[in-house]
Amino acid sequence: MNASRRTALFSVAASAALALSLTACQSGEGAKAEGAAPVAKDTASAAVSAPASASAAGTSGNTGTGAGTAVGTAHKSDSGSAGAKKGTATPLCRAQDVKVSAERQDGPPYTHIILTARNTSGHRCEMAGFPRIQFLESHKQDVPSVAKSKPAAPTVLNPGDPAFALVKLSDGGVDEDNEVVTAFQLVLEGDSTVVAVDSSAGGGLAVDPAKTLTGYWTTELRNGADDF
Secondary structure, three states, X not given: OOHHHXXXXXXXXXXXXXXXXXXXXXXXXXXXXXXXXXXXXXXXXXXXXXXXXXXXXXXXXXHOOOHHHHHHHHHHHHHHHHHHHHHOOOOEOOHHHEEEEEEEOOOOOOOEEEEEEEEOOOOOEEOOOOOEEEOEOOEOOOOOEOHHHOOOOOOEEOOOOEEEEEEEOOOOOOOOOOEEEXXXXXXXXXXXXXXEEEOOHHHOEEEXXXXXXXXXXXXXXXXXXXXX
């Protein structure tokens, strides 16, 4: 083979090899570019989602388990405690908490008695309202109360303390409507338990059902308010 033919064949072979090399390089770059695109996309997605996650974490820190919740809980607890203190009410005295007795208030014809209810329990309680008294089996209506005798403040009893209620029996004198009562019953406000009161001392009480009245429970009898 002559020299010119060999040179020509070498040139063709070199050109072909160069073309293949270029094609391979282009093909590799193309693959690399195609492979890089998803990476760039993922990186962009991560870059976008990262601030959102940070924002969500920041929100959670302020309103979830962060200091904001602790402060809010403490405030709620404090206000709840204050409310509990303000709203705490003294329980009403029940029949089992007191001992009730009756005593004549004046001389013959004994138109009034004083009821005394002493707190025999080990706790404070309130003698609310007035005693619901029934003197006679033949008269089931409660003795009416006198509004002016209602105290301005609740009648709260510590253990051992007494409360008083003035009760009118009649207008006095000899009256055919009077009936002798040696025992009567009453109930306290907020309690349906019947309290029996012995009034047999001195031969009993002369009661006119049409004239009876009762005052409210108070810590002491007061002139004027308890005159009826």
